[in-house]
Amino acid sequence: MKWNDIIGHKEQVAMLRHMEISRRMPHALLFAGPRGIxxxxxxxxxxATLLCSDQEERPCGLCRSCQQISYGSHPDLLLIAPDGTNIKIEQIRTLQQELSMASFNGERRVCIIDGAELMTTQAANSLLKVLEDPPGEIVFLLLAANKQMLLTTILSRCMVIAFQPLPDDLLAQALMTKGYFPEASQVAARLSGGRIGIALALLEPEGLSLRNQALEIIQNLMDSKLEVVWQSAGILEKMERSEILAFIKYITYILRDILLLVAGQGKQLLFNIDIAEDLCEVADRWSESRLVTAIGAVESARRALLANANTRLTSEALLIKIYDLAREV
Incomplete structure (x- = not known):
């Protein structure tokens, strides 16, 4: 686990390395950016850099400290992640107890809090006390997908470093370097929105199952009778909310790609290049205006679901809209 393992984020890496080399590392940093980035x-x-025992190249990847971090067993690296849907006050109290004791190596410690925006108010206030008066030499690394959800008092005590999505070409090249096929790498890079964690998940054997299901439902809506609406809505009703939101996203990507084909933009700009032939088969049955309307309907459904609308009713309304648009002359 070394600096050159990081793909992209050159400015952020350069800043962090400079702060560490110059011994000006703040006691609390907030890494802000989308999940999977x-x-x-x-x-x-x-x-690993802060805890490495090598005097020349840190992290060296070879010393006992680096090896312990690789195996997730370093006693001076404290990790906190959501317990269920939240980080609870009991977790922060346990952290306070651990910090009240001397570090294992008698030097600095590092605490990584993943999903920091998911702390309950009580947990956040408890952590604030630690940030205001940190015991000993410790660096806190808070990771948040949505920093606006954090208390302003916590934000004010952290140096915020923002992370942005990676360019598609850079991410695809990195995936190919890991041994993935070029077309699969391009698809994963584009569908992930430049987030390497999401891209790697999409490259798993069943990583594109939701996307494929979205394509199948769109094809069925165009080729079948109205009964397919109720059948498809029943399938969506059984999904977790996060799954149905991902499904909605793939519907948008598929309609967007069909729109590009209808507009004569060719295949080079498609997200779903691996199913380009399937999309070409249905493209001649759509017009640009109807596709724009359909994409707008999908976005309205997404906003409704985020506002906790009824999944079944929202799904049925969206599928009926797409069904009708696919049959307009």
Whole structure:
């Protein structure tokens, strides 16, 4: 686990390395950026750097400390993640107890709090006390997908480093370097929105199952009778909310790709290049205006679901809209 394992984020890496080399590392940093963008890897490399015992190249990846971090067993690296849907006050109290004792090596410690925005109010206030008066030499690394959810008092005590999505080409090249096929790498890079963690998940054997299900439902809506609406809505009703939101996202991507084909943009700009032939088969049955309307309907459904609308009713309304649009002359 070394600095060159990090893909992209050059400015952020350069800043962190400079602060560590110049011994100006703040006692609390907040890594802010979308889920799966690589914040966790950067945090672990920073932790390995701060705890490495090598005097020349840190992290060296070879010393006992680096090996312990690789195996997730370093006693001076404290990790906190959501217990269920939240980080609870009991977890922060346990952290306070651990920090009240001397570090294992008698030097600095590092605490990584993943999903920091998911702390309950009580947990956040308890952590605030630690940030205001940290016991001993410790560096806190808070990771948050949505920093606006954090208390302003916590934000004010952290140096915020923002992480942005990686360019598609850079991410695809990195995936190919890991041994993935070029087309699969391109698809994963584009569908992930530049987030390497999401891209790697999409490259798993069943990683594109939701996308494929979205394509199948769109094809069925165009080729079948109205009964397919109720059948499809029943399938969506059984999904977790996070799954149905991902499904909605893939519907948008598929309709967007069909729109590009209808507009004569060719296949080079498609997200779903691996199913380009399937999309070409249905493209001649759509018009640009109807596709724009359909994409708008999908976005309205997404906002409704985020506002906790009824999944079944929202799904049925969306599928009926797409069904009708696919049959307009």
């Amino acid at each position: 690589g914040k966790s890897l950067v945090a672990n490399v920073v932790a």
